[in-house]
Amino acid sequence: MKERVLRRPLAGKALPRQWVRVIETCCLTVLGFLLSQATVFDSLAPFGIAFAASVPKGRVNIFVAAGVAMGTIVPGGAGQPLRYLAALATVLAIQWIFGPFKRMVRHPAYAPISAFIAMAATGAALLPVYGTGVSSLLSVGAESLLCGGSAFFFAVSLRILWEGRRITTLSRQELCSVVVSAAAILVALSRLDIAGISVGRILAVLMVLLAAFYGRESCGSIAGVATGLIMSLSSADMSHLGGAYAVGGLMAGLFSPLNRLASALAFIVSNGIVAVRVGGSPAVYAGLFEVMIASVLFILFPADWGASLRKVLDPKVTAIPVTEGLRKSVVMRLQFASKSLGEISQSVDAASKKLRKMTTPNLDTTFSQATDRVCRNCGLSMFCWGPACYDTQNAVNDFTSILRKNGHIERSDIPAYFSKRCCHVDEFLREINASYRDYAVREAAERRVAEVRGAVVDQFEGMADMIGELADQLEEAQSFDQPCANRVAEVLSEFNLPPADVSCLLDRFERMTVTAVVTGYDMQSVSLRKLTQAVGEACDRVFEMPGVASVHGQTRLTFCQQAVxxxxxxxxxxxxxxxxxxxxxxxxxxxxxxxxxxxxxxxxxxxxxxxxxxxxxxxxxxxxxxxxxxxxxxxxxxxxxxxxxxxxxxxxxxxxxxxxxxxxxxxxxxxxxxxxxxxxxxxxxxxxxxxxxxxxxxxxxxxxxxxxxxxxxxxxxxxxxxxxxxxxxxxxxxxxxxxxxxxxxxxxxxxxxxxxxxxxxxxxxxxxxxxxxxxx
CATH class of the missing domain: 3.60.40.10 (PPM-type phosphatase domain)
Structure with a gap:
């Protein structure tokens, strides 16, 4: 499971949002120009159209379209500029028509289908001019499929770029999309050469070597196949690069446990064998020089820069994501804390019961102390507590019910047989009443202490149960949706609600719950209905009005998916x-x-x-x-x-x-x-x-x-x-x-x-x- 929680930094300076957008727009426009210059089969240029289709409708896609159009018109690119301009217009028309349908636009198949339709429609329109033979049909079909597939990879790469994700968070599928997208860009740069040595192909070889060294043979093969295939399609003279890069990536990965030099030599030898098999030609010799230059750059590549690559590419990394392990760790710690608090509660309860037996005031003891103080110096003590002990004890016992009822004893409450025999009746009454008052005060205090002690025990038990409940809820959580969290954070910022935390949680029924902690929330200035609608559009779901809870200047907004x-x-x-x-x-x-x-x-x-x-x-x-x-x-x-x-x-x-x-x-x-x-x-x-x-x-x-x-x-x-x-x-x-x-x-x-x-x-x-x- 992947962590899908967004934490935005609370400190640190960054470029203003408008400048970030300007730089982003310029970079995308330049990419559009370069990709439209990249050709396959010598004259076909589907990459610019694919890139334009992968950029969603908005202000940015107009500039990207302008860059693609300029690259198409400039000499040296597409062999049929008018056809590709028509395909570009078709893509823009599709985006304009279907742009309002947010659910459709966010579907992964939207960009590939729109690019395929645009390329196939314009290609089919020219078939009567160039002939309807099998070769023409296959050429249009192959170019359309290549355009649609490239649009898929471009769309995935752009989504990763806009979400600001680090390379260590990418899955293998996402990484393949980035590699293919980068290879398409390198095709355009391959036209840049010095004495026949291509800058683009040097960078392509460097990319394969890095993937092979840090990701072993699996990643080396993937990068070699992807870059080799696209480079081999760029020109008939480069058809051997598909096999050379694929074999070189595999061999470089196999030798990567030794060191960089061994990995680079394995790649060079593999390309040399393919060159010998293909035969000597200027293009083949230039390819060998490119491999050697890239190998030197690979050996000089800083080790610190490759640390992030190793984390995401090394197949020995455990299959359990770090965030899943973190979640399990938090669950275990919460469960342990719950059990510990439960044991504390039991210990406190047991200790309090033992102390209660030792400290709880006893009425019999109170009466004994009172009678001892009165009778110890009395001459009749031996008689009253000797032969007449039964009568004396009965009289004292009868005082208990009277004291419980009235709170004190009067002379009239004393039995006649006791008052006639006792010569210290008044002193006895004073002592008994005073002792009972002390006993009542201590009993009330002990009762209150017992209540508070019991409440403390209950609080410990309650805390243990509540922490255990949190652990259960966290353990039942299925996944977190990071892209949705990023989009929700942007929506909150647009509503002047700077988010401290945003979480998009999917439960086992695939129902989404969005939780956001914001500062500066004001009921009067924020429309909850509009905010809920915007959050729903960002997550491509329909939400209920949010639950709102505020504490210590922060507000938690909880959006639940619309119910039945x-x-x-x-x-x-x-x-x-x-x-x-x-x-x-x-x-x-x-x-x-x-x-x-x-x-x-x-x-x-x-x-x-x-x-x-x-x-x-x-x-x-x-x-x-x-x-x-x-x-x-x-x-x-x-x-x-x-x-x-x-x-x-x-x-x-x-x-x-x-x-x-x-x-x-x-x-x-x-x-x-x-x-x-x-x-x-x-x-x-x-x-x-x-x-x-x-x-x-x-x-x-x-x-x-x-x-x-x-x-x-x-x-x-x-x-x-x-x-x-x-x-x-x-x-x-x-x-x-x-x-x-x-x-x-x-x-x-x-x-x-x-x-x-x-x-x-x-x-x-x-x-x-x-x-x-x-x-x-």
Missing amino acids: YRLSIGCAQRSYQDGPLCGDSCESFFDGQGRAILMISDGMGSGGRAAVEGVMTTSLLGQLIKAGFGFDNSLGVVNSALMCKSRDEALSTLDVACFDLYTGHLQLMKAGAPLTLIRKNGKVLSCDTASLPVGILRDISFEHSELRLREGDIILMVSDGAICSGTDWMEAELTAAGQFTAQQLAERIVEQARLRRLDGKDDDITALVGIVKKGV
Whole structure:
């Protein structure tokens, strides 16, 4: 798997974008001129047309076309300039007609087909003039196929160039495309010669030698065949170069483990053998001199420059990409960290239980210490704790229930038989009451410490589960799309959203999720709809509106591929006695993973405190879910946060619905929440499970229910203030809710709940409605 994550440097100076484009345009125009000068079979020049077809429609392709046209017209190039100008015009016409169809233009077959059509059409038009014999038909067909194939290789090479990829990231197929493209350029340079010695062929031999030395015999053969084939087609005198370069590349690769000199000598000997077989001619002798010059340049080639070539060309490099190994390493480290935190949690829990046994205050010990302090100097001590020990102990034991109930003991609470015999009753009462007060304070403190200790243990467990969940998600990731990440980064820059990170993730179902971390995000100045459309065009897919999460000045935008369904959501609330604050909190959002999340939390009581608890519950859970954590693990964190929030008891109910927009799968999760009504296939179903609210006990968990919905089904979630008058009327409302929007239905439910309550009491009322619709 290849890493498909783009990281843009945050520091460093670079040329302004406009200057980069100017330089790029000039270079492409010069390439167009050179390629149109490259000929095969002495007079055919298909490479310029192929290059023009491989450049997408835009400002650049006009300049490239101008360069190709100039190269065609200049003497020494194409044998039929008018025909190639007509083919160039045909290519431009095809690009103009089909340019708006982004999906078609990005298809790998688009450039080869357009180049083939342009060359074949113009060649067929001239057949009546030059004859319709077999040789003419074969010539047109061969040139058209060569033009289409070259366009494919040029398109791949240009894509690599525009993506700014390094040579170490190229696959073998991409590297072959680059080699073929470079060989075509060298054909044009081969016309540049000094006393019959061609500069282009010297560079071609140097390229073969480098490929053979750093990539061994496999890469040497590939480079030799590619360059030799194209060079041999350039002229009838050079037909022997196809075999000479191919054999030379193979032999140079075989001798490459020795040293550069051995590799160069193997190439020279191979070419010498072919030259002897072909026979002496000026072209053959010139070819031998070219090989010798290239061999000298190869031996002098800096070793540091070849380090990158060896990384990508050496077949001994493991077949597992570096990024795949990195991913596996991260997964293993996350899994190990998860297990370590889990063991820490168990250790802390075990230690706290042992310490609790040692430090927890004991009421019997408290009473014993109090009676010892009073009775140690009393003359009746031997009698009270001797013969009358049973009566004395019963009296002390009876104090326990009275102290638990009243918090203190009065003289009237002491049994008569004890008060008549004891001569220190008042002192005994003071000592017992004081000792119990100390005991109650220490017991309350120990209980609070135990709660905090338990919350810490739960936090460790929750962190372990959350890290393990991240590891599982990363392990399930199938691949990353680097070209899409590059294009998305450019789109974000055009919207004045400088990206820090961009990732285009493909899951096992080939569904793409684009995640971008940007700075300077402003809701008022950026149109999310336009941004989503632009990102979709860059990735050749249709995306939903992004999920947005901001933290510490950075914003994460998550674009999910458009789903089968969409969920229309409406929410309505009424506060207790129409007050300014509602004790219920509701939230709905798309998590960026193709799921719609609906949440209602009802804080304890009503008014400001209930509102704080409800908002805290939904906001914490929402943030964790948006960050990619699961519901059950997130619930544990929220529960611990509520338990540690204050000394007073703080609890909230929590009702969550998660709807998968791709499959229609609905998951209902409740923690102390009332029932949820579902209209499915025209029938109303009730989902009501017994569960505890969050914030009062450890080990709180959701009660889960699942079902599958389809277009037209409705989800209705309410707080307990809406069901005081029963639910039959709500079922009737859902059954008849044919023309209502989600918002209208939510407002109607809240208003009807207010009107139907006849017990004279009031409460906060919330209704959250989701209507399943077909994805657009």
